[in-house]
Amino acid sequence: MDELKQRLREAAEAHCPDRARILARVERGMAPPPGDGRPHRPVTRRWRTSWTGAAPRMSWARVAGAGLAVAAVLAAGGYTASAVLGTGGPDRSVGAPPAAPLRADGAVDPHSNRFWAQNNITVTASRPLTALTVELRVAPTGGVASTGHWRTLPAEDFTTSVRKDEDGTLRYTWTLKPGRTAPAGRHVFAGQYNHAEGGRDASGDRYTITATDARGEPASADGDFVP
Incomplete structure (x- = not known):
């Protein structure tokens, strides 16, 4: 064995x-x-x-x-x-909320001084707008009086008005003309005014925006101003 x-x-x-x-x-x-007619190379x-x-x-x-x-x-x-x-597959953005078609922010321009100020409204549109109205209301504090206005979009595309209400509120209005389009992007609308000497309280100022995008969907925004 x-x-x-x-x-x-x-x-x-x-x-x-x-x-x-x-x-x-x-x-x-x-x-x-063998004999399948397909070329191959050795492994x-x-x-x-x-x-x-x-x-x-x-x-x-x-x-x-x-x-x-x-x-x-x-x-x-x-x-x-x-x-x-991880090389493709379904769109991972499915289920995410769509971007808002219109956003806005209001702020007192940092170059404002003891006698003069400017309120800026920044409008951000994610899609082109076929209708747009921007209204700025400056509260009657400090004896405000309009000194001008401007916007970054072409002046010929808008009808602009400035008036003072019975209570003394300054009201600036920019309205997009029929047939014109505001492109997607960031746009600024500004109202300028004199006021009594000293720091002015802008907490009573307001803005309102209404719009319609190229798809026909309405959008709106409103807010106040921070120093």
């Missing part, structure tokens, strides 16, 4: 697998069937060859079948290869 064990051990130690032959069998198993040997033992038989049909099975599982779960790999 001891002699038999010794012979088996010597035979195992002397065994050396033919790695080149094993790799060739794997390549033949992954290559397309590049990129795997390590430090392993030992007999290689399992691997056919191209079996590899393809495994790939189809994985694809079926992914599809059943609502995934695609591009989604798994």
